[in-house]
Amino acid sequence: MPLLLAAQAPMSALAYLTLILALGVVAQWIAWRFKLPSILLLLAFGFGLGQLTGVRIDDFLAGGSGHGSPLLSAVGLFVAIILFEGGLTLKFSELRESGLPILRLCTLAVALSCALTTTFMIYGLGYDIRLAALTGAILTVTGPTVIAPLLRHVNPTRKMASIFKWEGIVVDPIGAILGVLVFIIALSSRADTASSQVLLAIGKMILVGGFGGYALGKIVELLLRRHLIPDFLQPVFLLAVVAVAFTLSNLVEKEAGLLTVTVLGVVLANQRSVSVRHILEFKENLRTLIISSLFLVLSGRISLPELHDALGKGGALLAFLIVVGRPLSVFGSLAGSKQTTFKERAFLAFLAPRGIVAAAVASIFALEFEVAANNGRFGELGPVIASQSREITALIFLVIIGTVAIYGLAAAPLARALGLASKNPTGILFAGADAWARLVAKALHDDGHRVMLLDTNYSNIAASKLLGLDAQRANILSEFAEEELDFNGLGSLVAGTPNDEVNSIAAQRFSHHFDRAHVWQLAPSDRSAHHRTATSSEIRVQNCFTGAPDHRKLQQMAHQGALVKKSNLTEKFTFEDFEKTYAGTSAMVLFITDSSRGLRPAPAEIEKLPPGSTLYVLVPENAETVELKPETSAARDQ
Template identity: 85%
Template structure:
């Protein structure tokens, strides 16, 4: 199909790569700004790039087929990096709560999904059974490239996020390996030879992937523990290790590399002798870049003619996967599961987007099947299978686009309807449960906002629980706080311990969880000191509450009988009226709440607030002037 945008000169590779980067960042920003699934926008931007310019990445690459294609080789390596980064997030401690559901989803659900999809492709859509089985294998995968952005968009409970994360990362190499086995069986001349080849392939994959990945992980752990790799070199060193492990594993056995790098990531994530947090942060940034680029590049390779040719079958397959295949595989595998509720199983049954692994594996094996058919491996059915193989890539991309669109748009409303996610997470996590924090948290809690307090002091936690507040005796800097607590519905951190350094470190650690704009700390005691003696501002975040009161000031107010009052701004009683009302009372505005942004800590300086905003104010124990409007509530 000719491009929709005529050009007098051919586009250079530099211009094309620049467009990929720019469009990828633009899609990610638009997704954040308008609260849309990023993958959906990336696919749309990539498809638009291909249609409007008529240029594909293939125009700048040397020709190649199968695994020899430069593009597919690059995609495979990028997928390996993504799976390794995903493996770095898999903590075995998460299996205590949801280990059995994860095991069932990664085994029994895969078998059910494979069987159902194979049967549908063969008996309903009329594909050859061998190609049907290959499609069934490919579509068992979900993957972190699509799951991670959707989870960030949906923000479900920690339990649901853990299950989806484990399933998406573990099933990816399983689906790729299953595709290899199907191809080996399909091209074999006899059943005995096929099973012999398959068993040998499985043995090599297990040996190379599991054992090789484990041993390599332990070697890397020792190198990091003994400080034989300098800090500045560790991220790129591990990047090179992943590339070498993936490539060597694939040389031994096709598609074993994905299993190797996944196991390597899990091993490093669960060792205790060396920190990999800074490496994980680097890999997360790299993952965002890779996902943005890959989806734009791959969706830009599909033409309208190819999509329209497979559209009917693609829509039928998509409907089957969403309404029959996935629900039956989830409910069948989790039948009588005591670790999941009916609502959780329902949510699991209606969230299974396909991503880059499905696209990459489909692209490779479509070429492999087509070549095998042309060489007469399938006898008289050769031309038919070759023709069907040509439809495979477009068919899988229709499934990717369809599942991402449907699940991306429906997942958040469904999760909220089932009580497994919050519409706008605006609850508050308090680091510290001293008297002032309990006083403020109680006022927010009584208004229906979720609050959580963490403190290592038993008396503070006991007092919080006696007030009916959610409190945990835990260090805000502990792994327990970061990895095991469920922050569903919580959108901001207020670091309010008596220790300024702990507040600063806690705020830095939770930027990853809530975002820099939603992480706050009390004003440190040295905030006005000379820069020679004050702690660097680089390790601190924004100060909360008007006037930037410190911990001693808030404690003094709480012990002297201060109370938290609400004031609702209206057209007649604006913020200037509020300031006049409390001008002589040393009142501190703690939190702001409105319909647009929800509940949030007040900044140290407020210039203007719109009507409809509710203010939570800490007022000293003294007679309060009567406001000029009855809109102030006591």
Template identity: 70%
Template sequence: MSPLLYLTLILVLGVAAQWLAWKFKLPSILLLLGFGFALGHFSGVRIDDYLASGNGHSSPLLSAVGLLVAIILFEGGLTLKFNELKESGLPILRLCTVAVALSFGLTTTFMTMALGYDLRISALIGSILTVTGPTVIAPLLRHVNPTKKIASIVKWEGIVVDPIGAILAVLVFKIAIAGDFMTAHTEIWQAIGIMLGVGVVGALILAKGVEILLRKHLVPDYLQPVFLLAVVALAFTGSNMVEKEAGLLTVTVLGIALANQRSVSVRHILEFKENLRILIISLLFIVLSGRIYAEELGEALPKGLALLAFVVVIGRPLSVYLSLQFSKNTSMKERAFLAFLAPRGIVAAAVTSIFALEFEEAAAHGRFGELSPVIAVQSRELVALVFLIIVGTVLIYGLSASPLARRLGLAAKSVTGVLFAGSNPWTRAAGKILHDDGHRVLLLDTNYQNVSAAKMLGLEAMRANILSEFAEEELDLNGLGTLIAGTPNDDVNSMAAKRFTHQFGRAGVWQIAPTDRENHHKKSTAEDIRSQNPFTERPDHALLTKMVAAGAQMKKTQMTEVFDFENFKRTYPAAIVMFLADSRGLRPAPTELTKVAEGTTVYALIPKDEIPLSVPEEVS
């Protein structure tokens, strides 16, 4: 197989796995791992066949993997905001310190006592398995859609523990080579000091420099995303040259620092990095899983399953419960969910690949004395062992996290709720009937009277600007799957729909028809910065407001064999259909609606003169 064909297959399979995961609501990582393993198994070709031989950090593949992982962690750091720590800061701190130490100790003990591994190999795996990572956490959070508090805790833990786990692996390796802690303690403390100096202090200085360059417009807008990419690569490589694996800490702190400075916006950079992250994750998982032979998996399977069972059933739950035992910031339900959510991802795979080679090379040079041959054999098992843990944890948590979150009341049973930008009479009327039918409805408006009127109806409403940083970063969107931008200002609606595309996707953002839609193209706003318009007849804000003021009311009608959509249109010719609800959930009605399936509930704004004195059985 030619290198070009192999690279093309990696890209095609990566995109196909992501699409299938979205289509069938499956964990994307699971499909990526399966596709990668299948590609390597059936084609007999692996990425190593096209690369020059190397070992340790001289391996071109592992060097590339390390750099790509650094980009992922930097992007993850850009999503971490300090305002999320107001109610979840202490749990995050405990999970990233006490829980890491407990997990490390428990896993190391189990591998040594139960699986018979050398203590040094056990400690290496114990350190690596403390990580989770944004590559698996981010897709799971999108799939589960938990409460904002839980999402913040899981996201912070998943990103922060990755460099901690990598640093712990470095320290374990130094102790293993030295023979014992007392022999290596000077070198260890020196390494920790260098890592903190480079990874924290160095990253903060670098972040300040980048902030100044961007604030003074010394880097043009079109160059900023790739400029940051180069900075990340330089920070990662430079840090690793000073101290091994310090680069992951550096890029994570760099991302957090840039995300929380206030002088320049990095939103456009974050959007670029998010798109890049999806591509990187797709390529990395397929490439790394494709390097593993079926024979290696078969040999590691018994020990892998035993370790998986321990990690899922004992290791993670015990670490979480003990670390959060006396925490008043988390409830028992929240602890239960956190105890059963710790999938491993690309950082675990990458760090294992690097240190497995390091241990194997050290064993080949007799650095472990008489145990060197044994450790060399055990080192060769590590990659397949961790691969099984990754597959197992992604499978278990990917399939169980969403039902568990709903069962514990930490996630909405559906994500069909509606966020209304604007709390005016027609959005309140629509929100009221949807709320009464059990759908979550949230209205945002800057007008105090409008918000008060919504609350008087029993609706969830908040005085806030839909374009504010608060709305984008601090709103709890749990259960909400649609935005209806319905303010009187067309430009605000356009910008709101554009900004919330990230949360709801293009299919989930709608803006009320603009008033200039019939104007000449010289006068009307360009279509590419607008979103789709909802509701039949494509009404604008003025028309809907006028109808409600004239006595129009929201009514719901279920389509039946006797009273179908044709009958509905004949009965209410001037009605505007606003929402449809069926087995697929609640959604805005499109502007062109000609057919509605039997069993669908139609929510429509019906003019006063068409409202019957006695409501038919189908209409309520």
């Protein structure tokens, strides 16, 4: 009875926010655990929360959900933070390989998409030309709120990831600006007045968003370079700078704030005088929280009747965008491009999910159009435009749900079918290409596993290439290694240089790329030293290979003629039998592979392995092993 009364009691704002936070974490974890698109789960959880509880975020907002509401203001600010964080990841070095396709996608493809969608809205769905043009402008955007999680799920090649990332971040402010221009033209009664107002708006956008964002970026760089902002305050300081820049820019010109914060992020990402890595890491964590919360909150605001009313038109618009609009705009804009292959264009044509920016901009301008229509700005068409304006938000949200669901479920299989992504990236990146690394990498390579070796030593790289291995002369700590090498198909790092400090730093730097569970280093040579002289364990990661050998031990075994052998575990030959086989030798398990988890480095201590596992074992030359009969395990069990 008390539980029933508690369930019937109105939900408090604290309980609602707690549910949003908890459900966001649960959705992200389920997506990670079962390799599903996180955005799809967030949408489902948010919609389910709204339907099951009947509670929406609007219930706790004094300002309601209209124009200028706290919700729309908060959404705009959160989107600005996400775009700034996205701008921090845009490096001009990525444009050397795919600059022209990115330029075309952000210009020609936007124009084609806007024109095609507008035409369909007018002649296919019967919308007024003004609302059709507004919808066409809004639906040109994709955005980092949906692109970043999907790229993490799909794991495409570095080139494809760069193109999608640039397009998603750059097009977002462009779509918002197009929405502003359409609104200006729609409300103007004369063509000459409209053209002058549009030119003035574009000038303000360029001045405030472009030059203002650039100047602000240089000021922030100067403050950081002269250490006028302490380290502990820098992430919060930049968060405040983004909020102020976004708000002031929007006061000068509507929707200019998104352009300002994007340019600010790009400027800081490409300057060389100060490091912004720690700021980027903070913003990445913040982005995960913001994306989870926004999708849960906004999807919870949509009711079943609203979706039902928009289902027919929304389904038709969704089908048009996926089957006609996006493919025509991509193939049309990239026609004749020598920097993209047909397979790459096909993949680009089938990944354009719409996200938070589309929902936020649609909500704002739909309200603006409705207010203008009710005030008689459109004459006799006022009631029609007002009615259609009320449909736009649900229509756009249905497109968001549909594109996220379809692209989220189909993009990964398509990318793998086109050879642009790996199903389960389990290849190994070796930091260091000494004799032991070449020996091990050759064995893995010959079995079909992807390996890459990085080293600054010419002779080591030459010896690796003579073995047919993918080897690059590069410092594992260089920007080139982190930003320009294609790690598609690689799932783990083994830091195995002779320098323990380099191994530790490399492991720390690549933890954000591979996750800490997939970053390994050789046991340091000072692991047995006194804590006064040994390097702190806090800056190290897990040690790999059974017995935790150091670099000297592995090199010694390689030079003495050690071999890499495979051992398959079965029901009759268990891991206990394997240990007896190599008892008394210095053999060590280097890698383990099975059907469920794929290839991975062996930990320093192995407790038990199931049948079906394959072990890659480094065995000393002339090692004497215990001969075990096949029935050993069965006899022992009896």
